[in-house]
Amino acid sequence: MRMVRVAAFLAWRSITRGNFGIASTTTLMLLLIYMSLLFLPSLIQGAVNRVNTQLVNTLTTDIVIQPDTRAGSIDNAGALLASIRQTPGVDQATAVVRVGSQISYQGNSGSFSVEAIDPSSFAQVFTTASNIFSGHYLSAQGPGQVFMGIGVAGAGQTSARGYRASLESVYTGDQVAITLSNGQTHSFTVVGIYDNQFPLSDGNAYITLDQADQLLPGVADQATAIYVRTDADANVNQVVAALTPLQSGVKFETSADLGSAVQDQVAAFNLISDILKIVSLLMAAITIFIITYVDLVNKRRQIGIQRAIGIRSAPIVLSYVLKAWVYALVGIGAGFLLFQYALTPVVRGHPFQFPNGPVTLATTGGEMSADLVFLVVVAAIAALIPAVRSVRLRILDAIWGS
Amino acid sequence: MTEALALAPVGGLLAAVPLLAATGHRLVRVLVLVVVAAVVLGLVTLVTVLTVRRLRRRRPASGAETAADRDSEPAPAPEPGVAIFVQHLKKTYRMGRVDVRALDDVSLEIPDGAMVCIMGKSGSGKSTLLRQLGLIDRPTDGRVRLHGEDVTALSERERTELRLSRLGYVFQEYALLPELTARENVYLPAMMLGKPLQECRRRAAELLEIVGLADRSAHRPKELSGGEQQRVAIARALVNEPRVIYADEPTANLDSAAARTVMETLQRLNDAFHVTVLFVSHDPDDARYATRLIHLKDGRISEAPA
Numbered sequence: 001m002r003m004v005r006v007a008a009f010l011a012w013r014s015i016t017r018g019n020f021g022i023a024s025t026t027t028l029m030l031l032l033i034y035m036s037l038l039f040l041p042s043l044i045q046g047a048v049n050r051v052n053t054q055l056v057n058t059l060t061t062d063i064v065i066q067p068d069t070r071a072g073s074i075d076n077a078g079a080l081l082a083s084i085r086q087t088p089g090v091d092q093a094t095a096v097v098r099v100g101s102q103i104s105y106q107g108n109s110g111s112f113s114v115e116a117i118d119p120s121s122f123a124q125v126f127t128t129a130s131n132i133f134s135g136h137y138l139s140a141q142g143p144g145q146v147f148m149g150i151g152v153a154g155a156g157q158t159s160a161r162g163y164r165a166s167l168e169s170v171y172t173g174d175q176v177a178i179t180l181s182n183g184q185t186h187s188f189t190v191v192g193i194y195d196n197q198f199p200l201s202d203g204n205a206y207i208t209l210d211q212a213d214q215l216l217p218g219v220a221d222q223a224t225a226i227y228v229r230t231d232a233d234a235n236v237n238q239v240v241a242a243l244t245p246l247q248s249g250v251k252f253e254t255s256a257d258l259g260s261a262v263q264d265q266v267a268a269f270n271l272i273s274d275i276l277k278i279v280s281l282l283m284a285a286i287t288i289f290i291i292t293y294v295d296l297v298n299k300r301r302q303i304g305i306q307r308a309i310g311i312r313s314a315p316i317v318l319s320y321v322l323k324a325w326v327y328a329l330v331g332i333g334a335g336f337l338l339f340q341y342a343l344t345p346v347v348r349g350h351p352f353q354f355p356n357g358p359v360t361l362a363t364t365g366g367e368m369s370a371d372l373v374f375l376v377v378v379a380a381i382a383a384l385i386p387a388v389r390s391v392r393l394r395i396l397d398a399i400w401g402s
Numbered sequence: 403m404t405e406a407l408a409l410a411p412v413g414g415l416l417a418a419v420p421l422l423a424a425t426g427h428r429l430v431r432v433l434v435l436v437v438v439a440a441v442v443l444g445l446v447t448l449v450t451v452l453t454v455r456r457l458r459r460r461r462p463a464s465g466a467e468t469a470a471d472r473d474s475e476p477a478p479a480p481e482p483g484v485a486i487f488v489q490h491l492k493k494t495y496r497m498g499r500v501d502v503r504a505l506d507d508v509s510l511e512i513p514d515g516a517m518v519c520i521m522g523k524s525g526s527g528k529s530t531l532l533r534q535l536g537l538i539d540r541p542t543d544g545r546v547r548l549h550g551e552d553v554t555a556l557s558e559r560e561r562t563e564l565r566l567s568r569l570g571y572v573f574q575e576y577a578l579l580p581e582l583t584a585r586e587n588v589y590l591p592a593m594m595l596g597k598p599l600q601e602c603r604r605r606a607a608e609l610l611e612i613v614g615l616a617d618r619s620a621h622r623p624k625e626l627s628g629g630e631q632q633r634v635a636i637a638r639a640l641v642n643e644p645r646v647i648y649a650d651e652p653t654a655n656l657d658s659a660a661a662r663t664v665m666e667t668l669q670r671l672n673d674a675f676h677v678t679v680l681f682v683s684h685d686p687d688d689a690r691y692a693t694r695l696i697h698l699k700d701g702r703i704s705e706a707p708a
Contacts, residue, residue, distance in 0.1 A: 001596075002593070002594065002595070002596040005593060006590070006593050006594050009590075009593060013581045013582055013586065014581050017581040017582075017622070018581055302579055302580075305573065305577045305579070306579070306590075307562065308536075308538050308565065308571055308573075308577075309565065309566070309571060309590070309591050309638065309639075310562055310563070310565040310566025310567070310569075310591050310594055310595075310642075311562075311566075311590070311591070311594050312559070312562050312594070313562075315594070394539075395538050395539070396533065396538065396539055399573075399577075
């Protein structure tokens, strides 16, 4: 205990009465290193969150129910939907029927997924209806309406991703020809174009279920997929368990299952992030090492005198480790405040524009704590090595500076 | 000891790693491997170093007469009341390829409570002798007893403990810690001894009063004159109530007035506390304060009464 007391005493006096320039520069360096430790993972996490949010809001919602055979469809979809909506934990559900796969416009044509939807429930499950690029969303009664993504229409947005695969110059009010699953082609008016900024969902076109039922009788009670949005506080797996007995011959998938495609990309980003993190930690170690080393070289005589008057090596070494910890903790504290209350709000106000849309910084307490521990451990080791080396010198060598 | 020190934070690190590993952090898995490898390597190195040291101690170089060898000889028992007993002390420094003998078979006895001045020309070995007696350096050969206890073969840790609790050392160049005030400089060794802070402060205040610097206790060394700094160093040397004080040319860098104050302070402490004082000087004026003079020439002793 007396070792710690003496070490703390020496460290504190050295910090408060030592060179302020060195102390503040060290702290600043550690602040920057801590922020760099946080920044890239936060940005990657922000991008991942963005993709996940778009995936859930525009493509998969929380639970997807599909026939367990690729070519099949879910029969009695209306009754099943009613049962699903009454299940605890379910906020809303909507059925989708794939009715076509070919859209043509003035000699341009392409394969796009054309789905029939109930505009009302669809808009409550997905946010697509509110991501309007031009025009408006489907109205329940309007005949011959189609609502299509920017990836289908193109709308002259030459810089948009997937423009070359789109119909390129379809605008709101234009007439397009859709070939339905029965092989017949019908003309539809583009009432609106949406832009989810998510290529996977921007390549769809939607018509109303009523319209589809008129053109393909009997389709209204079928579904190629049912999308279920759960309550915000619901446990998705528990809801799946509750839904499973309602229908046989279907499979249930959660957004996490369906989002596995992006996990590989996330893993690659995380690897890069980890490499940069190790580089940052190395920088922290080198910074602390150099500063401690220079400090020790300048104080070699003092250390010799301390040992000569009976101060043991342990508190001397510990005092340098404590100093490094103080610098690290002050740097981390300032870095945390700056990151949390300055950088993050600024980025939230002016997000990074990624191809998938605006991305903000997202970090977790666990990530911050782990970085804190890493930095503190690295600081301790980096200070310890030169300190141990200098107390191994003979007292006279230390005092004489040889 | 330093090996043990090096392992202490590794132990802390090892304790922290499972906590982090529980979080499943990817970086931790890599770090765990690195840390485990480092610990294994460290332990192997430590065991090797300790084994080699032990073997070296058991098998000294042939023909070399060591302090341990002398321990096997019957040592004449020092008279009661002897503070410092030195027998056949030798110190050889290696300067490049040349061995320089700084002390050559020095033997002496200093009685308890004496005030002894070691004099001699520059290079005569007087500071070297003081460092051997003050346990700051190790003799090449010979034996040193402090109050009857043989301190020649003590471990570094035991020597440090002795320097802290039973010896006081005053350096030629003040040797105060610049980031501490005069009072803090004085009580630092008392803190190291584990005394409560209040007691340390009270004791430091007393000693600064004794050396006439009560009003300078909050000043840092750079705000004190050379003489004042030296008196603070004397107060520091006294803080753990040592039985012997060594002073290595305490007046060398002082003007005559300050030098007189320092020597008077040492003499007063010697009188008042019956502390044995051994000081090195080449100034004949300082010798006046000594009860005994020891002359050194070419590392050998030639004694003369004060």
